[in-house]
Amino acid sequence: MFERLGEIYANKERFACEADLPAVMMWFPKQEDFIPPPPMDETSAEKMERISSSIRIGRNEINDILYGDNNGEQRVIRSLELKREAESLKIIFQECESDPSTKSGEGADKLVRCKAGLIEYQANINTLDPIKFASEMKHDNEFRIGLECLLIPWIDAMEQSSSTPLAKPTSFDHARDLEMECVKFAKEVRRANKLLAKVEESAKNLATGQTTAEQKIETQRLRFKKIAGVAATRVESMRDLLIRWEEMNMSKEQDALDFQPLTMFMKCYAVYFAAA
Structure with a gap:
């Protein structure tokens, strides 16, 4: 492969026009579709907000899976992805529970609401049956x-x-x-x-x-x-x-x-x- 690249460079091989370019690396993801990772110094309040946001998006996904126009393969893949994501949300919630700032005050109220939302969301996740x-x-x-x-x-x-x-x-x-x-x-x-x-x-x-x-x-x-x-x-x-x-x-x-x-x-x- 590298020998061929050397030949292309040495011979100055070029495509006659852009229409002749092969369909390789011609597509890039949209900037708005990119979801950045959470910051390293994310607080428990921000984590609970992220959990709530994920739950809202996940509920829409569940409705689309159950009642939308999707084929069986899409339903299986998306159901498994949501179940895996729900397990990740549980781990994040456990991190919030172990944070001293959520033991009292506004942090404790947010933790209670987040826990209730997570329990309800898990019940919704359980309605998804990939085997079915x-x-x-x-x-x-x-x-x-x-x-x-x-x-x-x-x-x-x-x-x-x-x-x-x-x-x-x-x-x-x-x-x-x-x-x-x-x-x-x-x-x-x-x-x-x-x-x-x-x-x-x-x-x-x-x-x-x-x-x-x-x-x-x-x-x-x-x-x-x-x-x-x-x-x-x-x-x-x-x-x-x-x-x-x-x-x-x-x-x-x-x-x-x-x-x-x-x-x-x-x-x-x-x-x-x-x-x-």
């Missing part, structure tokens, strides 16, 4: 990923497969291969049905937006039922055709192809593959 917020985030991601990344793409692909008619079987072995494909398709439908059930369960655990989630699920549920109906019909049809085909083959060997098995087979074939 993390669980809400988990349920939200399970629903979103299950619906948008797994279920909907599967339904999109299976709608195309279910809308494509089966090939007309040209032999008994061909019909048996088609029946195996239909069974595989039905197994895929059963797995998707389990996924749909999991998505429905995760929607029930959502902290907000359950009605909207149910509407989205209902749309996909209707599409899924059509696919499931096609899968069930295909399995039943192919198995019925195989039975009729087997009966016709047996009749051909036993009684020189009796009229009834042949007629039943031809009817089934015509019904199942008339539009194929």
Whole structure:
């Protein structure tokens, strides 16, 4: 790295214009966002004032966490930060308690008010449950990923497969291969049905937006039922055709192809593959 810096200096390499500058060290924090550390000679009265100021800011933060438009990750991080800050305020308050100037007079009154405010603030802090917020985030991601990344793409692909008619079987072995494909398709439908059930369960655990989630699920549920109906019909049809085909083959060997098995087979074939 230092060799490269030497080359840049020696060759007097420069960017043609400021627009070509890389986005490195181009941002600096605002001056108004900088919070200076407390002075080393801070008095107990100033410490209690700082505690009261932190409590006022913290209450606004709590309301924003509980009722604001924040995602689960922000709630978890901000809740943990407030809990850690509350522990720091307790340590500062203990320093004030040990100060002789707070044992009587105006200092004692401020200490009582500060203690009451700190107790109330701690009760407010206890309403923040990072584990609950993390669980809400988990349920939200399970629903979103299950619906948008797994279920909907599967339904999109299976709608195309279910809308494509089966090939007309040209032999008994061909019909048996088609029946195996239909069974595989039905197994895929059963797995998707389990996924749909999991998505429905995760929607029930959502902290907000359950009605909207149910509407989205209902749309996909209707599409899924059509696919499931096609899968069930295909399995039943192919198995019925195989039975009729087997009966016709047996009749051909036993009684020189009796009229009834042949007629039943031809009817089934015509019904199942008339539009194929």
